[in-house]
Amino acid sequence: MKKLVEKHPLAIRWFHWVNFPVLALMIWSGILIYWANDVYRVGWGDTTLLQFFPQSFYDAFHVDHKLAQGMSWHFVLMWVFALNGLLYVGYTLISGEWRELVPNRGSFASAWRTILHDLGIRKESLPVHKFNGVQQIAYTSVVLMGAGSLLTGLAIYKPTQLAWLTTALGGYEWARAEHFILTIGYVLFFVVHIAQVVRAGWNNFRAMVAGFEVVEVPAPAPAPLQPTTSPDSSVNAS
Amino acid sequence: MNNSVKMPPSAGKAAVEQEIRRRSRRSFLLAGAAALAGLGGWRWLISRPTEAGVPWPLRRVLEANRQLSAEYFSHAHLAPVFANQRARMPRTNGSAGMQSALDPAAWRLRVRGFAPQGSPASSQEFTLADIQALPKVEMVTELKCIEGWSTIVHWGGARLADFVARYPLATRSGTLSQSAEKNDLASYVGLATPDGGYYVGLDMASALHPQTLLCYEMNGQPLTEKHGAPLRLVLPVKYGIKYLKRIGTIAFTNQRPADYWAERGYDWDAGH
Known part of the structure; x- marks a missing residue:
């Protein structure tokens, strides 16, 4: 029969969902800023595999000549992004939730099994944990990326006042490139994340909104032949 | 837990289903309301x-x-300084305020002294030789454009701070001394091209920063017309939009001066 199991604490759900529009707006305003000096590409010599960004992209989203607007949004929402991230990290540390999230010795082996399973190479089902190795690595990485965005962002926001930071990150131009690469990382994370959420299904998605997951437990014994001696034992068994 | 065991399985199942529906409904309604509130807040903000x-x-x-x-x-x-061999010529990124041809012989720097309400206005004119007579400072710093590009440049010129010390036009008393009362010094400096087509405002602390120069040389050569001959402003603590070319007037004031790019949505301060 079905049973409700608490999965995501309320605070985590708020941090998660607040981050979604804030990061989207940070990326949007970041693109408006980037347009004014759009020098990055993937390629070598005269060969360009990927241009950041093609003119058609700018045309489609009306990106051009909005540097001032982009900066104004970026330097307001940076506070929300930073605060939300710090509260999230603080909450996971104090609540002990970090133990579920930070990779441990077994995470990388578990991650490998999960990848083989998700690619259909291994058939046996995976052990059930709140977060598997891939998730632990991905979710911890994305938090570290967030910290990286704050640091590289500060380095290009205040390159004179925080010259030590800018210099440590390789100088002004490198810090800007690192800030950009991290953002590409979020977009890639987002694509995989959405694919996995769709794959995992409704029960998993609902847990991020309502907090609980429904699990199938074996139906209780037909009739209690003997009264349960300890209430705890039945909880543990379920 | 023990209660559910005593319940008939069907009743337990119904109760669980009801709980799932109740909590889902509550959470999704709340999430929807929060999303609408966020959207409403956004629309309010942009309007x-x-x-x-x-x-x-x-x-x-x-x-x-x-x-x-x-x-x-x-x-x-201080803004970081670099080795001289890394210096390059930056691109010329704007010509606002420099539409007319420059006549170097006729050029003068006009400085309006600090004159708070009631006090008489003073003003003085300077030639390039007057500026070049001040101690020459050379530095290699990074010009950072607000657009996101940057170029390391070797600048040569006189500190604005030295100019203000030599010609105390920035104070009410006419002298620049440590002991002077606090409001003796003007709060702002406004600079403009001779035709007034481009203008920037600075806070006094940035204007008196030791790396703020009245610059007449770039990479060892006299300024070219496109780079702001005969005299331009250089201040590595701010973005390039403040590096006014072809300085025509300097005014010391207590009112925050108008700023060309601040009027177009950019940060007035533009410091970093």
Whole structure:
């Protein structure tokens, strides 16, 4: 029969969902800023595999000549992004939730099994944990990326006042490139994340909104032949 | 838990289903309401009257950012300096205020002294030789454009601070001394091209920063016309939009001076 199991604490759900529009707006305003000096590409010599960004992209989203607007949004929402991230990290540390999230010795082996399973190479089902190795690595990485965005962002926001930071990150131009690469990382994370959420299904998605997951437990014994001696034992068994 | 065991399985199942529905409904309604509130807040924000080019709530936050920087950061911080061989010629990124041809012989720097309400206005004219007579400072710093590119340049010129010390036009008393009362010094400097087509405003602390130069040389050569001959402003603590070319007038004042790009939605301070 079905049973409700608490999965995501309320605070985590708020941090998660607040981050979604804030990061989207940070990326949007970041693109408006980037347009004014759009020098990055993937390629070598005269060969360009990927241009950041093609003119058609700018045309489609009306990106051009909005540097001032982009900066104004970026330097307001940076506070929300930073605060939300710090509260999230603080909450996971104090609540002990970090133990579920930070990779441990077994995470990388578990991650490998999960990848083989998700690619259909291994058939046996995976052990059930709140977060598997891939998730632990991905979710911890994305938090570290967030910290990286704050640091590289500060380095290009205040390159004179925080010259030590800018210099440590390789100088002004490198810090800007690192800030950009991290953002590409979020977009890639987002694509995989959405694919996995769709794959995992409704029960998993609902847990991020309502907090609980429904699990199938074996139906209780037909009739209690003997009264349960300890209430705890039945909880543990379920 | 023990209760559910005693219940008939069907009743337990119904209760669980009911609980799932109840909690899901409550959470999704709340999430929907929060999303609508967020959307409403966004629409409210973008529809506010603008202040200096952006909706006023954003402008207030940006102004708070500026105040925080002013309180927390020190004006004694120096911008990093680089080896001379890394110096390059930066691109010329604008010609506002330089539409007319320059006549170097006729050029004068006109300085309006600080004259708060009631006091007589003083003004003085300078030639390039007057500026070049001040101690020459050379430095290799990074010009950072607000657009996101940067170039390391070898600058040569006189400190604006030395100019102000030599010609005390920035104070009410006419002398620049440590003991003078606090409001003796003007709060701002406004600089403009001779035709007034381009103009920038600076806070006094940035203007008196040791790396703020009245510059007449770039990479060892006299300024070219496109780079702002005969005299341009260089201040590595701010973005390139403040590096006014072809300085025509300097005015010391207590009113925050107009700024070309601040009128187009950019940060008035533009410091970093």
